Amino acid sequence: MRAVPRLTLVIASWLVGSGCVYYNGIYNAQAEARLADARLRRNDDGEATTRFQRSAAIAETVLVRHPKSKWRNRALYIAARSGAMAAQCERAMPRLQQVMAGTTLNTDERDRSRLALASCEVRTGLSADARPRLDSMFRSADREIARQSRIWAARAALSMGDRDAVPAYLGNLDAGVLQWELISASMSAxxxxxxxxxxxxxxxxxxxxxxxxxxxxxxxxxxxxxxxxxxxxxxxxxxxxxxxxxxxxxxxxxxxxxxxxxxxxxxxxxxxxxxxxxxxxxxxxxxxxxxxxxxxRVSSVRELDTLVARQDSVVWRTRYAREVADRVLLFRLLAGRGDPENASLYLAAEIARDSLRAPRLARTLFLRIARESPLSPLVPNAWYAAALLEPDSAAAWQRRVLADFGNSAVAARLRGEDPADRPDFVSSPELLTFNWTDALRLWSDSVRKLRLPPKPAGSR
Structure with missing residues (x-):
């Protein structure tokens, strides 16, 4: 057997290596970029971004592993353009400028590079620079480049707060992704x-x-x-x-x-x-x-208990029902405290009205305070709160406040006077705050214990 000349082995090795660079690198990077472009044509920006990320990563591998390959310029173009379209702008922008300054790009690739650079300018806050570049590509022979240029020009206008320009840029395009961006921006505004x-x-x-x-x-x-x-x-x-x-x-x-x-x-x-x-x-x-x-609809604590007991376990496992259960627990703690001034019961009525949205139950408790605790400084407040929940009786109950509790802060407000010099203007809120703080501490401790996971069997 004749020995194979050394030069022949070197050439064969170079050809194999060059082929690996192309098929394992450039070919796969271009394939991912083509799939990404197809997704863009279908307005699937999310999948397009994923494909561009893969394309850029593969091209980057070629640049790192084969820095002197004849495919380097091709890899640089793909890495720059795909990186920009994948929003990897910090690395992509200088590379795009490097690629565009050279002479290796054809007309189509140059337009794609210009579009990619403009997209990064929009993403990095340079929309004013991007808009003229994008405007110049609206009549590109490549319909997709023209379409994407209009979409990115609309995004540039949107980022500059020029929302009125967006419809003109889009024309009759069905740019669904951009319309969702415009919806979000319009909600913010x-x-x-x-x-x-x-x-x-x-x-x-x-x-x-x-x-x-x-x-x-x-x-x-x-x-x-x-x-x-x-x-x-x-x-x-x-x-x-x-x-x-x-x-x-x-x-x-x-x-x-x-x-x-x-x-x-x-x-x-x-x-x-x-x-x-x-x-x-x-x-x-x-x-x-x-x-x-x-x-x-409930108007008594018994009716509340009946309604709560009637719900099955599936209902109580929901997030909303757990929130309601926590409010019911706080209501019960307050309603059962029994302090002499009935401040806790007043707070329970407010929980029923504001948190449980049970106005009938709240009115019942306000009236109970007003009728059963005549010495409580909160009685005029209770009459007034009940009046707000019962329009038909409001006038009569407000007259009672004016007649029987004329020196109260509530009566002063009803007469259009400054309530600040009334004796209960400060004392009543302080009474409520004291009872609320104490009850809230007990409630928080109870909720924490209810939320603790069960201990394993046999543990102490």
Whole structure:
């Protein structure tokens, strides 16, 4: 057998090594970049970012392991462009500028590099520099580069607070991802008319995200109940997934329940329960709220105890029901303390009114103080608090405060006078604060013990 010439071995080894660089590095990096671009065309920015990250990482490996390979320039371009599109801008921006200063890029690659650089400029707060660059690419022969340029120009405008320019940049593009960004920015700016308009557009397309529930809560908090209802109705009409619709109806039901709009709350909570699978978190939380909405109807401690006892263990395992249980525990601690001035009972009535949202029970306790504890300095406060919960009797009970407790701070307020010089102006709040602090300490200790995990069998 003839010996293989040394030069031939060297050339063969170089060819094999060069091929490995390409197939194990450049080829895979380009493949990931192509998949990322395909995701961008489908507005799937999340998956696109993941693919670009992989592409950049593979290209970086080529640069580190084969710094003198003929594929270096190609690897540098892929690492720079994919890194920028994956938001790895600190490393990508100087590399993009290096690549663009050279002569190895074709027209398409140069436009992609310019777009990638502009995306990093937007991400790093240089939107004013990015916008002219992006504007110049709107008429690119590559339709996707033109589309992405308009999307990033809209993002640049958005980051500069120029929200009115966004629709002009987008034109007739269905840039769903960007519209969600605009929705978020509009919510931060409390531009709720724009939020509603954009959400209705996304609803018509059946495009649901968890941001919808946040928007619904903010709209209702701002008093835009009809807007929230219209958005949910549009999603219902688009027949998005049942679990998504359930979360939206649950959100409206929850907010309305906390606001005391029980009839509207029930309608949405029933819808949430119907649309949810039986054992989902949404279904359980909806059931808990429906069960405990009846707190509003109880008018005595016995009725409260009956309602609480009637709920099954599934209801009490929900987050909402545990919150209610903690409030009920505090209510019971206060209601059972029995101090001479009935300050604890007054505080229990406030818990019933404000935390349990049980106004009838609160009124019962305020009246009990007023009628059964005539020497308590809190009696005029109790009459007044009960009057606020019973409009039909309010005038008569306020007249009683003026007639029987004319020197009280409450009577002074009713007459439009300054209550600060009345003897109970400071003493009554101090009495309530003392009893509240003591009761809160006992309640906190009780809640802590209830939350402790059970000890293992055999332990002391």
């Amino acid at each position: 409390r531009e709720y008319a724009r939020v509603e308009s954009l959400l209705v557009q996304r609803a018509r397309l059946g495009d649901y995200r968890e941001d919808v529930t946040r928007a619904l809560r903010e709209l209702i908090t701002d008093g835009r109940h009809d807007a929230a209802e219209r958005i949910v109705a549009q999603y219902d009409a688009a027949r998005v997934r049942d679990d998504s619709r359930a979360r939206m109806h649950f959100t409206l039901g929850d907010v309305h329940a906390r606001s005391g709009l029980d009839s509207i709350a029930r309608r949405h909570l029933y819808a949430a329960r119907t649309l949810s699978q039986r054992d989902t978190v949404t279904a359980r939380e909806a059931n808990a709220r429906l069960a405990l909405l009846d707190l509003k």
